[in-house]
Amino acid sequence: MPGLLNGVIVRVTLRATMSRKRALLFALPAILLIGISALLKATAHGQAWPPVFLGQFGFSVIVPLTALLVGGSVLGAEVEDGSIVHLLATPVHRLTVVVSKYVVAVALTVVFAAVPEYLAGAIAKGPSDRLTIGLFVGALAGAVMYNALFLMLTAVLSPGRALAFGLLYVLLWEGLLANLVVGVGLLSIGHYALAIAKSIAHNSALQPHQTVATGIGMGAAVTVIALAIAVNGLSAFSIKGDIA
Amino acid sequence: MTTIELSGVSRWYGNVVAVNDITMTIGPGVTGLLGPNGAGKTTILHMVAGFLAPSRGTVTVAGQPSWRNPGLFRQVALVPERDSVYAFLTGLDFVTATARLHGLPDPVGAADRAITMVEMTQVQDRKISTYSKGMRQRIKVAAALVHDPEVVLLDEPFNGMDPRQRLQMMDLLHAQGEHGRVIVFSSHILEEVERLSGIIQVIVGGRLAASGDFRAIRRLMTGRPHVFLVRSSNDRALGSALMNSPAITAVEVTPEGLQVRAADYGSFTKQIAGLTRDRGIRLTEVLPADESLESVFNYLLAS
Numbered sequence: 001m002p003g004l005l006n007g008v009i010v011r012v013t014l015r016a017t018m019s020r021k022r023a024l025l026f027a028l029p030a031i032l033l034i035g036i037s038a039l040l041k042a043t044a045h046g047q048a049w050p051p052v053f054l055g056q057f058g059f060s061v062i063v064p065l066t067a068l069l070v071g072g073s074v075l076g077a078e079v080e081d082g083s084i085v086h087l088l089a090t091p092v093h094r095l096t097v098v099v100s101k102y103v104v105a106v107a108l109t110v111v112f113a114a115v116p117e118y119l120a121g122a123i124a125k126g127p128s129d130r131l132t133i134g135l136f137v138g139a140l141a142g143a144v145m146y147n148a149l150f151l152m153l154t155a156v157l158s159p160g161r162a163l164a165f166g167l168l169y170v171l172l173w174e175g176l177l178a179n180l181v182v183g184v185g186l187l188s189i190g191h192y193a194l195a196i197a198k199s200i201a202h203n204s205a206l207q208p209h210q211t212v213a214t215g216i217g218m219g220a221a222v223t224v225i226a227l228a229i230a231v232n233g234l235s236a237f238s239i240k241g242d243i244a
Numbered sequence: 245m246t247t248i249e250l251s252g253v254s255r256w257y258g259n260v261v262a263v264n265d266i267t268m269t270i271g272p273g274v275t276g277l278l279g280p281n282g283a284g285k286t287t288i289l290h291m292v293a294g295f296l297a298p299s300r301g302t303v304t305v306a307g308q309p310s311w312r313n314p315g316l317f318r319q320v321a322l323v324p325e326r327d328s329v330y331a332f333l334t335g336l337d338f339v340t341a342t343a344r345l346h347g348l349p350d351p352v353g354a355a356d357r358a359i360t361m362v363e364m365t366q367v368q369d370r371k372i373s374t375y376s377k378g379m380r381q382r383i384k385v386a387a388a389l390v391h392d393p394e395v396v397l398l399d400e401p402f403n404g405m406d407p408r409q410r411l412q413m414m415d416l417l418h419a420q421g422e423h424g425r426v427i428v429f430s431s432h433i434l435e436e437v438e439r440l441s442g443i444i445q446v447i448v449g450g451r452l453a454a455s456g457d458f459r460a461i462r463r464l465m466t467g468r469p470h471v472f473l474v475r476s477s478n479d480r481a482l483g484s485a486l487m488n489s490p491a492i493t494a495v496e497v498t499p500e501g502l503q504v505r506a507a508d509y510g511s512f513t514k515q516i517a518g519l520t521r522d523r524g525i526r527l528t529e530v531l532p533a534d535e536s537l538e539s540v541f542n543y544l545l546a547s
Contacts, residue, residue, distance in 0.1 A: 008344045015332050082328030086338075086387065089293065090345040091317045235312050239295045239324070 060190035071150030138197025185209025377404030
């Protein structure tokens, strides 16, 4: 069994991913989330909006959008500019490469999506409210699951295709269908995260389409399978582009 | 002894055949892959490095298949042509990071030795983004050599290097070859291959056109029929005079001038001056019509 984490890969991935422009891009969904929350807090009457906006919308749009940008970049940026060859032309086990990049992606998504979920929850209900804590833990779980999926897409598709496919998935599947069709919700990472959040928040306005046990079980399965496919995809990494 | 073996290797992309049924063995020393752009040299190097699966046939290095075998990089290094290095790192950081990824016991010492080898010590603390193309090439070579590999694959390694850097790199690769390492580099420039390697593999249109000692192939190249376009004050008179020369195999009068096919390069260029002078014909232009590398390769392929 190879060492799962490689410090060199973590450091290089962090630096390759976090250019100033990218950091701004990663922060955009979070700024949107916190900005709208502050606006709703100041203007909305009643307490119905936090679970709907921060739960349903946050977990099916904001968290996955951030994870898509981050999870796509930790591998995609290096694949796109070709520098990944220098990393892969070493005997490091591909499982180590994937796990190291995955850890960076999850950590960045926590910073750019889970922490903002907490801050938005704090604005809405206060910093130690059950809903605020529930939203934070749900967003953490979302970061873990979504990043595995998007890392897998980048490992098996070209970075451009992975982004397009991921965007379609977030907007159509998670954003629209999962919230409208109950059956789709059973296969939705957003709803797994929501179930986890609800188990802590005990808020009936959070409406996942399955129980917390199903959410955790399905979420763990999706994460493990996606990472396994990513390892396999990276093991078959081919230099494309030129017939020369 | 470490060798690279390609056996009946083909690689295609959809309907396009990039490499067509190549069988060859590459042993220790410096071997040049020579061929025009698009001939399939890079595809071959990528297959040997395990960054591309052959569509048919087998590629092995030291007896092990290279595809899906990252452990092979303990013995193999690849210097890709694409100028894509982690530009935000310093040269030293990049080479040291590579040494750590290889799990070397003394990564700093190994990086220091490799950087010294490519004469980059003075600029090792600068970010790679500030390097010239030639410097980037050299730092890539340093990173490739840091773990002392048995096999080094270099794709167009001299691109972007100035003449001094080029000579220095040639000396370095030559020395590596002398030490019994398998050094394979690709180039579309005849002179580079001539200076560096004794053995060449000529690749044309994805096929192995010629293989072996450079001097023998060079003789084949210079001994081939040459076509010249000749313009003079009296093309027809010159044409009939040329037809009497045994060095000439065909003459054709065209609107652009005389198209002359010479049996060999040396005799023709010696004779034409004398022939025109003796007949009072003024020679205005002698152009080799088929001197492109592609035509040389095509000739090799046909012979």
